[in-house]
Amino acid sequence: MKSLEELRAIRESMQAQMGLRNEEGNQTRIVVGMATCGIASGARPVLTALSDIVQEKGLTNVMVTQTGCIGLCQYEPIVEVVEPGKDKVTYIKMTPEKALEVIDQHIVRGQVVSKYTISEMME
Amino acid sequence: MLPEISLNILDIANNSIRAGASLVKIEVRINKEEDILTVKISDNGCGMTREQISRVEDPFFTTRTTRDVGLGIPFLKQAAEITGGSMSIESIPDKSTIINASFGLSHIDRMPLGDICSSIYTLILANQNIDFLYIYECDGKEYQLDTRELRQILGDIPFNTPEVAGFIRNFLIENKNDIDEGYSI
Numbered sequence: 177m178k179s180l181e182e183l184r185a186i187r188e189s190m191q192a193q194m195g196l197r198n199e200e201g202n203q204t205r206i207v208v209g210m211a212t213c214g215i216a217s218g219a220r221p222v223l224t225a226l227s228d229i230v231q232e233k234g235l236t237n238v239m240v241t242q243t244g245c246i247g248l249c250q251y252e253p254i255v256e257v258v259e260p261g262k263d264k265v266t267y268i269k270m271t272p273e274k275a276l277e278v279i280d281q282h283i284v285r286g287q288v289v290s291k292y293t294i295s296e297m298m299e
Numbered sequence: 300m301l302p303e304i305s306l307n308i309l310d311i312a313n314n315s316i317r318a319g320a321s322l323v324k325i326e327v328r329i330n331k332e333e334d335i336l337t338v339k340i341s342d343n344g345c346g347m348t349r350e351q352i353s354r355v356e357d358p359f360f361t362t363r364t365t366r367d368v369g370l371g372i373p374f375l376k377q378a379a380e381i382t383g384g385s386m387s388i389e390s391i392p393d394k395s396t397i398i399n400a401s402f403g404l405s406h407i408d409r410m411p412l413g414d415i416c417s418s419i420y421t422l423i424l425a426n427q428n429i430d431f432l433y434i435y436e437c438d439g440k441e442y443q444l445d446t447r448e449l450r451q452i453l454g455d456i457p458f459n460t461p462e463v464a465g466f467i468r469n470f471l472i473e474n475k476n477d478i479d480e481g482y483s484i
Contacts, residue, residue, distance in 0.1 A: 182466060208425070216300065220414075224421055227425070234461070242426065
């Protein structure tokens with residue numbers, strides 16, 4: 177059985193790095209719809225993939241979080257990217273693969289992946 | 300339809316989050332001898348009135364305004380009942396809600412438990428302002444993960460720090476395997 181002791185060791189090793197974290201106001205939020213419609217369409221693996229890649233790339237100014245149903249059930253899984261001072265970007269019909277592309281292009285390089293956005297895909 | 304019990308759990312737990320709960324308790328218990336799998340989700344959220352409870356099993360009832368249907372509870376109820384099990388809801392307004400579901404473990408129509416560790420992991424990581432107590436039991440052996448204990452150890456180090464998130468995930472998976480010895484549920 178794995179115990180919480182290991183976590184104490186992790187805390188010890190991390191304490192030195194604290195204070196580097198960004199203020200909440202500067203944070204980019206990536207929001208995944210996790211109501212029944214989102215979950216039924218495959219939001220769980222999308223959320224897991226996003227949260228894994230954000231940790232892997234050390235994107236400390238990015239917060240992956242979740243929300244309920246926003247009323248666009250037919251376009252789930254939906255991922256919204258909210259960057260401070262910018263318009264919200266809504267990506268629809270996401271998959272873990274597309275989500276990784278969004279991280280690479282949009283979050284890291286600052287280029288919105290238009291082909292997956294709601295405005296583009298609804299045309 | 301949500302094809303895994305663990306996806307239904309994720310869905311029902313999201314109702315607790317929407318109800319403003321600060322603590323959500325999720326219990327999954329397997330008893331092979333009694334041939335039963337039970338799921339209990341309790342929260343300290345805003346609860347429901349008697350009238351709301353009586354209507355919540357109706358898929359065309361929902362309090363949300365973004366759409367007209369609420370399928371989560373009907374999905375869970377149906378999934379339980381087709382295996383000879385049942386689902387019940389107890390709630391006290393402004394205090395708590397408790398959902399109980401039982402499934403016939405070996406029933407041919409029981410959906411698989413599925414990736415329960417992922418459900419718990421995503422709940423914890425994506426809702427860091429809420430506490431979760433998760434208990435997994437198989438034939439009398441159990442383990443639990445209580446985010447209040449994690450917080451006590453971690454102080455202000457967030458759960459989504461790579462080392463911490465990795466620990467949480469491995470803790471869930473390894474301890475599950477120790478408890479159920481990889482038994483396919």
